[in-house]
Amino acid sequence: MTVLVFLDSAFEQGRVVDASRPQLMATDQGATRGDGVFESLLAVDGGVRKEQAHLARLASSAGALRLEIPDAEAWSRAIRTALTEYAASTPDRPEAVVKLIATRGVEGAGPTAWVAVSPVPAATxxxxxxxxxxxxxxxxxxxxxxxxxxxxxxxxxxxxxxxxxxxxxxxxxxxxxxxxxxxxxxxxxxxxxxxxxxxxxxxxxxxxxxxxxxxxxxxxxxxxxxxxxxxxxxxxxxxxxxxxxxxxxxxxxxxxxxxxxxxxxxxxxxxxxxxxxxxxxxxxxxxxxxx
Structure with missing residues (x-):
């Protein structure tokens, strides 16, 4: 079970999408060049750990790439939305991986940013x-x-x-x-x-x-x-x-x-x-x- 929430200026709390359907343009520079940044956070019982430290590092990484990304408040809102959706669909999973991903997007169209929540792998x-x-x-x-x-x-x-x-x-x-x-x-x-x-x-x-x-x-x-x-x-x-x-x-x-x-x-x-x-x-x- 994976939950996807895109950061979209038209959706203040983030835009929930169907993770089983294609969502990323094939020409997105994150896919064609690996041009983007990410963070992986641990959520336990619905709460994200070290959120501010991860958001600060995400901003630092984006700065090194000269990549404009949403601000920390927008990420936090999207994280809350994603965790709420995840909890509703998988109430018996105490741990989850929360990934924050931002790419340079399709050339000329601006960055793409989203939050993905999924179970912690058993091997981990x-x-x-x-x-x-x-x-x-x-x-x-x-x-x-x-x-x-x-x-x-x-x-x-x-x-x-x-x-x-x-x-x-x-x-x-x-x-x-x-x-x-x-x-x-x-x-x-x-x-x-x-x-x-x-x-x-x-x-x-x-x-x-x-x-x-x-x-x-x-x-x-x-x-x-x-x-x-x-x-x-x-x-x-x-x-x-x-x-x-x-x-x-x-x-x-x-x-x-x-x-x-x-x-x-x-x-x-x-x-x-x-x-x-x-x-x-x-x-x-x-x-x-x-x-």
């Missing part, structure tokens, strides 16, 4: 519990390219996800579940759809570390919220740089994202790594605070 929920095995894959550029070449749109959440999906397919073809990208100069970057976290517990001090934003990774809304909650709980925080050896030497490694949440990494390149269930449980409880 399962990986929260079982964890994931990952491969380290070279992304093909060094960790300073984002500062030298802003037109590459590193750090923006664009619709151009073909490389990310190809990386995940490669991992699955080689017996893994997911990927952690590295730079050509040996720095840990991010997952195709997630942020990397590592933890160390030494001498009673717990430290949570994530890669440097300056390396051209997407600023994670879940990572940001977890860091705030962890700091309040007494954790020390760090922002890289991280290298592959740091992952292998950590007490635990996780991938975190808005839909899959905090997911333990169980193996890297075929080698099992510690998962520290007690640290996972503690951080998962902190994640629940911003859920």
């Amino acid at each position: 929920r399962r990986q929260r519990e079982t964890g994931v095995a990952v491969l380290l894959l070279d992304r093909g550029y060094d960790s300073t390219v984002a500062q030298r070449a802003p037109w590459l749109l590193l750090g923006a959440k664009t619709l151009s996800y073909a490389v990310n999906m190809a990386a995940i397919r490669h991992a699955k073809e080689h017996g893994a579940d997911d990927v952690i990208f590295t730079s050509s100069d040996g720095k840990v970057l991010e997952g195709p759809t997630s942020t990397v976290l590592t933890a160390r517990h030494r001498g009673g001090v717990k430290t949570l570390v994530t890669p440097q934003l300056e390396s051209g990774i997407l600023p994670g809304t879940s990572q940001g919220a977890l860091f705030k909650a962890a700091a309040e709980a007494g954790w020390q925080l760090g922002y890289g740089p991280l290298e592959p050896k740091d992952l292998l030497e950590a007490d635990a490694v996780w991938l975190i994202s808005s839909i899959r949440l905090l997911t333990p990494v169980t193996a890297i390149d075929g080698a099992a790594i510690p998962t520290a269930p007690e640290l996972t449980a503690e951080l998962a409880a902190l994640v629940d605070r911003f859920l």
Whole structure:
């Protein structure tokens, strides 16, 4: 079951459409060029999590593309409409994926924007519990390219996800579940759809570390919220740089994202790594605070 609500100036609360019928023009530049931006939010029991953080990142990504999109209030109204429609049709589903999508539209006609709500996939929920095995894959550029070449749109959440999906397919073809990208100069970057976290517990001090934003990774809304909650709980925080050896030497490694949440990494390149269930449980409880 998927609910679609288009942002349309003639419909203040958004225009509900039939998701089983074609809705996007074949000439839309989102389809022909991947020219657009998106966000994926988690809705639990009808409430969206970290809505303002996602809307801020959507606006930031659109700004990097010089793409005009509806304002935050219009998105919020369309989200409410979509969630109401979804709840009416699927009252027994406590979780849902809420996608906000904006494209440059048909050339000369202006942007296209819509909200899509659908169930959280069962495989996603399962990986929260079982964890994931990952491969380290070279992304093909060094960790300073984002500062030298802003037109590459590193750090923006664009619709151009073909490389990310190809990386995940490669991992699955080689017996893994997911990927952690590295730079050509040996720095840990991010997952195709997630942020990397590592933890160390030494001498009673717990430290949570994530890669440097300056390396051209997407600023994670879940990572940001977890860091705030962890700091309040007494954790020390760090922002890289991280290298592959740091992952292998950590007490635990996780991938975190808005839909899959905090997911333990169980193996890297075929080698099992510690998962520290007690640290996972503690951080998962902190994640629940911003859920």
